[in-house]
Amino acid sequence: MASEHSTFPQFVSAGDILTDMIRTDVSSWLSRPGGAGWNVARAVAQLGLPTACAGSLGTDNFSDDLWDTSVASGLDMRFMQRVERPPLLAIVHKTQPPTYYFMGENGADLAFDPSNLPQSWMDRVKWAHFGCISLVRQPLGTTLAALAAQLRGHGVKISFDPNYRNLMEHGYEPILRNMAGLADLIKVSNEDLHMLFKGVSEADALAQIRAMNPQATVLVTRGSAEATLHVGDATYRARPPSVEVADTVGAGDASIGGLLYSLMARHGEWPDHLRFALAAGAATCCHSGAHSPSLAEVEELLK
Numbered sequence: 001m002a003s004e005h006s007t008f009p010q011f012v013s014a015g016d017i018l019t020d021m022i023r024t025d026v027s028s029w030l031s032r033p034g035g036a037g038w039n040v041a042r043a044v045a046q047l048g049l050p051t052a053c054a055g056s057l058g059t060d061n062f063s064d065d066l067w068d069t070s071v072a073s074g075l076d077m078r079f080m081q082r083v084e085r086p087p088l089l090a091i092v093h094k095t096q097p098p099t100y101y102f103m104g105e106n107g108a109d110l111a112f113d114p115s116n117l118p119q120s121w122m123d124r125v126k127w128a129h130f131g132c133i134s135l136v137r138q139p140l141g142t143t144l145a146a147l148a149a150q151l152r153g154h155g156v157k158i159s160f161d162p163n164y165r166n167l168m169e170h171g172y173e174p175i176l177r178n179m180a181g182l183a184d185l186i187k188v189s190n191e192d193l194h195m196l197f198k199g200v201s202e203a204d205a206l207a208q209i210r211a212m213n214p215q216a217t218v219l220v221t222r223g224s225a226e227a228t229l230h231v232g233d234a235t236y237r238a239r240p241p242s243v244e245v246a247d248t249v250g251a252g253d254a255s256i257g258g259l260l261y262s263l264m265a266r267h268g269e270w271p272d273h274l275r276f277a278l279a280a281g282a283a284t285c286c287h288s289g290a291h292s293p294s295l296a297e298v299e300e301l302l303k
Ligand SMILES: Nc1ncnc2c1ncn2[C@@H]1O[C@H](COP(=O)(O)OP(=O)(O)O)[C@@H](O)[C@H]1O
Pocket: 188, 189, 190, 191, 221, 222, 223, 224, 227, 240, 241, 242, 243, 245, 248, 250, 251, 252, 253, 255, 277, 278, 279, 280, 281, 282, 285
């Protein structure tokens, strides 16, 4: 039994698996498997921990791409469900600045059913991650919030990255408050803070998030500028390594993935974990698209 048990993932990212449709010309489009949650799962898997991305895909060509890329990324596919419903697409019709809308009415993602996950998976998983638009797509959002609460009750640590999107314009506050309250670790970018708490300074926005759960560790990333890690009354600061940037797609997802990996697999103090997270984010920027850096790539940047 021990060997069967040992094959369970230590890390599960739940939700936020989609296809980005990115306009490349007037009426030319590039499709890319994506989703913030899916990127975080791939980041942790690539760094070397047994990982799953939990969610539901359709049975269409886009979902096939997501499935195949997930397999190639080494994700535990027992956590990926499939139903005959339309795929979730993010239509990015302008890239500068990113301008997008989502398609996925009655989408396959909404059918995710945690009761069909492998038995007793919660006994082995150490951290679970939640965030982004899945939390505002009902009934999935309610399903995921309930799952996060159940996992927390089971002693699993919860990571949360709101990842502000335009769907969070109205009525998001209770969801933010609930998820922040369940979280051991919260990741926000300075832009997330700016958009989630409009008309408020960054410091006040951060104070509002922290007030929702003073026990939670909070990582604030600021692109190439100094990031901060807030643990209790302590604040740790570090700048990401400077790199030649191809693009910054998925940088935040790699940084929280890197932090989670470091907390699960590396010995060190908070400043070491922070530096590892920032190196993981920077490593992603060296490649176009949401590249998942290897451990060797991250370690090279830490030198
Ligand atoms: N221009 C950059 N140069 C180096 N690292 C970067 C750059 N942009 C982002 N990163 C890395 O990715 C992390 C997250 O980036 P950020 O833009 O703050 O988050 P998000 O992708 O969520 O908007 C940063 O803390 C840093 O480690």
